[in-house]
Amino acid sequence: MTAPTTQPRPRHTFLKAGHDLYKAAQQLADGGGLPGPTDHLAGLAAECVAKAMLIDFFGSVQEKPSAKPYSPTIESKPGMDRFKATHGHMPVTWDHLVMVLDGRRGAEIRKHIPGQNPFKTPHDKWNESHRYRDGDTLSAERVARHLCATLSLITAYTHAK
Numbered sequence: 001m002t003a004p005t006t007q008p009r010p011r012h013t014f015l016k017a018g019h020d021l022y023k024a025a026q027q028l029a030d031g032g033g034l035p036g037p038t039d040h041l042a043g044l045a046a047e048c049v050a051k052a053m054l055i056d057f058f059g060s061v062q063e064k065p066s067a068k069p070y071s072p073t074i075e076s077k078p079g080m081d082r083f084k085a086t087h088g089h090m091p092v093t094w095d096h097l098v099m100v101l102d103g104r105r106g107a108e109i110r111k112h113i114p115g116q117n118p119f120k121t122p123h124d125k126w127n128e129s130h131r132y133r134d135g136d137t138l139s140a141e142r143v144a145r146h147l148c149a150t151l152s153l154i155t156a157y158t159h160a161k
Contacts, residue, residue, distance in 0.1 A: 018045045018052060018150075018153070018154065022147075025039075026147060035138035035139070035140065036131050042149075042150050043119060046149055046153055050097045053157055054069060068088060070085045070086040071100060074096060074100065077099075089128050098117070124142060
């Protein structure tokens with residue numbers, strides 16, 4: 001009789017999803033796509049790459065493929081709990097990444113990403129519902145800032161490996 005074995009968890013696909021979403025957002029931007037969907041894809045791409053870094057480099061956990069990942073490190077901080085430590089959408093996921101950056105990888109990532117969260121500025125906070133907005137409410141500068149921030153995360157991941 002053999003001992004029962006546990007099935008290994010499937011590897012997350014956040015990094016691949018982030019790359020694919022970034023490519024789609026960049027294609028929309030280059031082709032004159034509407035700002036709302038372009039910005040939406042840029043934010044989702046950044047979110048995915050940040051989640052990949054949180055899992056691959058800083059101990060975040062995704063308990064099953066359909067679950068949102070969370071950070072045990074953030075959860076253990078005073079005033080935090082599992083809900084607050086769960087990596088959802090931008091801009092919170094960016095903030096989570098910055099909270100746990102440490103060691104060689106953290107220093108490498110900091111070299112490549114903006115010092116301030118580009119998805120949360122004093123007058124503009126990214127939200128997944130903005131995909132419905134048009135060019136009258138989302139500026140080209142905002143879309144460019146989010147595309148640039150996403151590329152900085154992709155670059156940071158590559159350098160931190």
